[in-house]
Amino acid sequence: MSSVSIAAPERVGIDLGERSYSIVIGPGLIADAASYAELPAAATALVVTNTTVAPLYAQAVCGALAERFRSVRVLELPDGEAHKNWETLNLIFDALLGHGADRKTVLFALGGGVVGDMAGFAAACYMRGVPFVQVPTTLLAQVDSSVGGKTAINHPLGKNMVGAFYQPQLVLCDLDTLQTLPQREIAAGLAEIIKYGPIADMAFLDWIEANIDALVARDAPALAHAVRRSCEIKAAVVGQDEREAGLRAILNFGHTFGHAIESGLGYGEWLHGEAVGCGMVMAAHLSEKLGGVDAAFVRRLTALIERAGLPVRAPDLGAERYLSLMRVDKKSEAGEIRFVVIDRPGSAVMRPAPDALVREVLAECCA
């Protein structure tokens, strides 16, 4: 289905007082100078991207930005979660200082979640904060990581351990970019879309189930709806709890197990979305043991995750390794692991779980 089937771009507002901004969703956005019209005036722009995305979209973005900025430079980072570290972050600072970037210079994150996390964290820190714009080109980044201002890099001892809450000026979700993604990346994005159902909106889960084949096949109107509804739910949650004092943690459903998988296998082995997909199966099992959902719910969610093309059996890292990896999760307090669990379909809470129960889940879910 061609992009002309969708008329005007849609906007989802994220309400954070003086840090409010819009998520603009539609086809043909990144090459259109009008998409950038609302940005603050500045002399220079730096487009941070990676070696995979740059050949596809960097020229189009720079062409549109050339109308607003005297100087537009591109920095290509190596691709992949394995590079989300200090060394790569420093390449951004080197480029900014090497090009004489000042406090008004605008950073653009053109790529997936890794590029967004690193460019966003660099923007938060460079001269203690410069404006930045998220231009997510993966489904996962469009529905999750580019929205809400979480930025971070990994530490060898834990994922996303060093970062900042730092909001972009604008998020541009160009739906056309989804058509060039590898299928594995589509599946990874569907994991975060599916997530919004059990934690917040069972009607959306029904819709995803009815449309999963269209989503997997990249039907444009289906993707447009899924991206918009996901952003609406995320915007509502983040608007209530920007810095994750409480509610926002529900967006991490599946992530405690998922982060342990990513970290245990080595970052980049599984995609983040794949680990979250499998992590949701595990978190659903835990929710059942805690009485929030029944076995039918677990089977239903597992089947949907599998239809999306995601793994539903966890790698067998051993229970001790899982527990030790999860104890360094950011939600842990005083060594006690806390999980996001479904307390009833469409609602999630964070709570600790006894190690014995977690071991049962691991025994049931590991391959």
Place this chain on the structure above:
Amino acid sequence: MSSVSIAAPERVGIDLGERSYSIVIGPGLIADAASYAELPAAATALVVTNTTVAPLYAQAVCGALAERFRSVRVLELPDGEAHKNWETLNLIFDALLGHGADRKTVLFALGGGVVGDMAGFAAACYMRGVPFVQVPTTLLAQVDSSVGGKTAINHPLGKNMVGAFYQPQLVLCDLDTLQTLPQREIAAGLAEIIKYGPIADMAFLDWIEANIDALVARDAPALAHAVRRSCEIKAAVVGQDEREAGLRAILNFGHTFGHAIESGLGYGEWLHGEAVGCGMVMAAHLSEKLGGVDAAFVRRLTALIERAGLPVRAPDLGAERYLSLMRVDKKSEAGEIRFVVIDRPGSAVMRPAPDALVREVLAECCA
């Protein structure tokens, strides 16, 4: 003069809405468990200090903290501005993760400005933000760097280029720690104290002039007054402009020239306060050329800076090198260097200056 001559600790409030906190000033604070009574409850604390300060005060601080925290660890960083970089910052993250620190863990910055900048920036970034407390043990840190939430590390191409605005929970200025400082550090602190006169309070400048010998000799009541009045002025400025949208920049009087000296000589060659002292002489010359003050004012300020034990002749780096170093200053925009200048005694503004005028200042002030 012994510390008993000062009765109760004094408090200066810094009003930043939900990020408000107190600066507590007095003798005998760091070893007193009551000083820490207002901090949020947490299981663990990490005291970040350096190899010079640790033997003097780490034990006293840890003893007082042991009453509130189940686990108190100490991390000793190498001493000096030359170590204010990524590598040293990572030692803090390694220690936090190695000790299982969580989102509630409290970081204590025990030392001078370098320790405060690094521990503060680490606190801003670790898990996207954990509580921290400034325990400044140098005069410069007590009157300037520990107050107001600026944190940063240096980049090879510029000082304080990577950092965050991140407010502490509490600042404890224990005046007793000033008695163990090398004289050079006292002078460096006096530079930032003197600064508050020309930019904000000529009556305070009169008082400093009348008491400069007592300050140099570390007279306790004189130091107590100087620290308190400096913190009051800084708190008032920061309370109006936390993120340096405008007014706060006046606190950088002398710093554009000063940063160029520090960076040009190599960080650590001159102390920050020494470079600021000399930088204020240069900025005063520039202010005179721009018509804000007369030659008598420049002579008066220069004489006071010299009596404090600070350099008043700048190193001869060459005009081109000075200009190129100053162009990467954070206040620069689109390649134009902007200076804080005195527009009338007791009042400062930020403005660009023609290169030709800056060259005249360099010709007059360089050794």
